[in-house]
Amino acid sequence: MSAITTSTTGAGERFAGAGFGTRLSEAMAARGPLCVGIDPHVGLLQRWGLPDDARGVREFSLRVVEAVAGQVAAVKPQSAFFERYGSAGMAALEETIAACRAADLLCVVDAKRGDIGTTMDGYADAFLGKDSTLAGDAVTLSPYLGFETLRPAIDAALATGRGVFVLALTSNPEGAQVQHALADGVPVAALIARQAAAANAVEIEAGAPLGSIGLVVGATVGSAARHLGVDLGAVRGPLLAPGVGAQGGGAAQIRDVFAEALGAVLPSSSRDVLRAGPDAGDLLAAAQAINEELRHAVAG
Numbered sequence: 436m437s438a439i440t441t442s443t444t445g446a447g448e449r450f451a452g453a454g455f456g457t458r459l460s461e462a463m464a465a466r467g468p469l470c471v472g473i474d475p476h477v478g479l480l481q482r483w484g485l486p487d488d489a490r491g492v493r494e495f496s497l498r499v500v501e502a503v504a505g506q507v508a509a510v511k512p513q514s515a516f517f518e519r520y521g522s523a524g525m526a527a528l529e530e531t532i533a534a535c536r537a538a539d540l541l542c543v544v545d546a547k548r549g550d551i552g553t554t555m556d557g558y559a560d561a562f563l564g565k566d567s568t569l570a571g572d573a574v575t576l577s578p579y580l581g582f583e584t585l586r587p588a589i590d591a592a593l594a595t596g597r598g599v600f601v602l603a604l605t606s607n608p609e610g611a612q613v614q615h616a617l618a619d620g621v622p623v624a625a626l627i628a629r630q631a632a633a634a635n636a637v638e639i640e641a642g643a644p645l646g647s648i649g650l651v652v653g654a655t656v657g658s659a660a661r662h663l664g665v666d667l668g669a670v671r672g673p674l675l676a677p678g679v680g681a682q683g684g685g686a687a688q689i690r691d692v693f694a695e696a697l698g699a700v701l702p703s704s705s706r707d708v709l710r711a712g713p714d715a716g717d718l719l720a721a722a723q724a725i726n727e728e729l730r731h732a733v734a735g
């Protein structure tokens with residue numbers, strides 16, 4: 436890994452090598468846009484003939500990594516499905532992250548963290564710290580204690596060449612109650628997008644194709660971004676789009692939601708790929724079919 440360098444912008448330390456946004460942009464161009472979600476639901480473990488315990492999720496996750504490495508842009512382990520087994524489950528998550536690193540496969544840890552002050556420092560150390568075993572290439576964050584509370588994580592990401600995805604317009608219908616609400620006349624989701632754009636300015640000015648501060652915008656949100664004035668094109672960071680497959684999103688929805696920012700979209704699908712397992716060839720075939728459809732969709 437390249438050395439960490441000190442910024443001249445006064446905004447803290449900056450990673451000297453390619454940041455997450457640049458690495459993700461290259462991976463999407465080379466392998467297609469798909470991110471495969473690693474969600475070891477109990478039902479999937481059963482279907483794969485694996486036990487409902489930490490050994491089961493470990494085996495499940497390592498098989499997914501091995502099947503799709505080199506073939507898709509990224510994977511996204513869902514932390515909840517590891518946390519439910521306590522420390523042994525977290526060890527399985529650490530092994531999954533390490534396997535991604537060894538396979539040169541970008542790993543977004545879907546942990547949706549967010550808290551105040553020094554607690555957020557702790558989350559930043561855990562999921563974005565230079566030598567942390569829980570740090571993938573990026574982590575999902577919740578901004579609902581205020582976007583600025585995420586600053587320690589944003590600074591850590593920029594200092595270590597990692598990234599973050601901040602929840603803006605989530606794929607679930609209940610999200611609208613908070614995300615569409617007005618704060619001083621501006622929809623909350625639009626404010627979050629503006630703040631992400633500001634956080635990407637330094638990397639973009641330095642010539643990165645994408646900044647490292649991304650948003651989560653579900654593939655299922657339809658015209659919400661347009662109607663709320665959420666300027667996805669102005670974010671200039673990656674846009675993680677869960678909801679492909681089991682939640683009803685597909686290529687057509689991706690084109691509709693992200694019309695102005697298709698080059699930045701990282702569509703994510705978990706169950707739709709995983710139910711093709713446990714055979715590695717079947718898993719890969721399912722991922723490739725979805726990846727191809729999405730590749731055409733984002734090509735315009």
Ligand SMILES: O=c1ccn([C@@H]2O[C@H](COP(=O)(O)O)[C@@H](O)[C@H]2O)c(=O)[nH]1
Binds near residue numbers: 651677
């Ligand atoms: O807005 C969001 C944010 C995160 N997720 C997560 O993505 C996967 C979706 O799984 P599927 O099986 O493809 O539906 C899951 O881990 C969610 O927690 C999301 O769905 N929506």
